[in-house]
Amino acid sequence: MVEEYPLNEQGDPNFNVGGVKRDLPPELQLEQLASYIEATYEDGPNYLALLPDRITHAAMLMLGSAVDHAMPATKWSGEVVVEKHELGVVFKPSNPTGAWAVSVWDGPDNAKEMLWRPDVAAAAELSGTTILDVDRAEDAQRAVDQLPGPVTAWVLGDTPAPTADDYVFTFPTTNREGFVQVPAGSGLEGTEYYAKGFISTPAEIRRRVQDVAEYLRR
Template identity: 80%
Template sequence: MVDEYPLNEQGDPNFNVGGVKRDLPPELQLEQLVSYIEATYDDGPNYLAMLPDRITHAAMLMLGSAVDHAMPATKWAGDVVVDKHELGAVLRPSEPTGKWAVSVWDGPANAKEMAWRPDVAAVAELSGTTILDVDNVEDAQRAVDQLSGDVTAWILQDAPVPYAADYVFTFPTTQSKQGLVQTSHGSGLEGTEYYAKGLISTPAEIRRRIKEVADYLR
C-alpha cells in the first residue's frame, strides 16, 4: 500500500502542492495531514486553538481540491445562537427539539472558543439539541442538575464525568460501556472508530464524528 500511495511530503522532490489526484484510503489521508502539521507547527499555547484552521490548510495542500475540506461549523453551524451562561455558553439550534446536553472538555480557554465550541455548535444545529458547554469542568455536574429532562453529557477526552441520563465519550483513554463511545483507530477500546491522532483528523472524519454525535442526540 505504501508503494501504491507514497506520502506527498514537503521536502521531497516529488512534493505536489494541492496534493495529488487520487483517492487515498482514510488512514493514509490522516498520515499525510499529520506529516504536514507536525513538520510545520510547533507546540505552544495557541496550538489547539489554531488546529482547525491548520487542519483545513494542511488538507488543502496535501489532499487536493477534489476532497471536501469543510469543517463542521462552516458546514452546519451558521444559524446557531450562542448565549452567555453563568457556567459557560449555551448553543441554541435554529430548530430546537427541547432536548438538552452538557458538553465538557478540560482544554484551554482559547481552544474551547476556537476549536471545541464550533464543533459543539454543529452538533446542536444538526441534532436540534440545546447544549450548555461549561467553562470549567468542575461545574459539569451543576450544569446537568440545572437543566430539565433527561440530559446527555458529552465528554471530550478525559474530562471529569458528571452523573447524567446518557453519555457521549469522544476519544476517551479508558473504556466506557455506556452511551456512544468514539475512539481513535488502534486505541484498543470498544466503540465507533475514527482515524485520528490526538485531535488531528481529516475534515471528512471530523464531520463524520460530529454527525454521529448529532444523530445520537436526536
C-alpha cells in the same frame, strides 16, 4: 500499499502542492495530514486553538482541491443562536427538539473557543439539541442538575464526567459506557475514527460530529 500510495511530503522532489490526483484511503489521508502538520508547526500554548485552521490549510495543500475541506462549524452551525450562561455558553439550534445536553472539556480556554465549541455548535444544529458547554469542568454537574428533562453529557477526552441520563465520550483513554468515539487502533470499545491526537481530516471531523448529532437526536 506504500508503493501504491506514496506519501506526498514536503521536501520530497515529487511533492505536489494541492495533493496528488488519487483517492487515498482515510488512514493514509490522515498520515499525509499529520506528517505535514507535525513537520510544520511546533507545540505551544496556541497550538490547539490554531489547529482547526491549520488542518484546513494542510488538507487543501496535501489532499487536493477536489476534497471537501469544510469543518463542521463552517458547514452546519450558521443558524445556531449563541447565548451566554452563568456556567458557560448555550448553543440553541434553529429547530430545537426540546432535548438538552451538557458538553464539557477541561482544555485551555483558547482551544475551547476555537477547537471544541465550534463542533458543539454544529452538533447542536444538526441534532436539534440545545447544548450548554460549561466554562469549567467542575461546573458540569451543576449544569446537568439545572437543566430540564433527561440530559446527555458529552465529554471530551478524560475530563471528569458528571452524573447524567446518557453519555457521549469523544476520545477517552479508558473504556466508557454510552456512545463512545475512539481513535482507530486504540484497542478501546467504540466507534472508530482516524485520528492522531486532535488531528483528523476535515471529513473525519465532520463524520464524528454527525455521529454525535445522530446519537443526540434519537
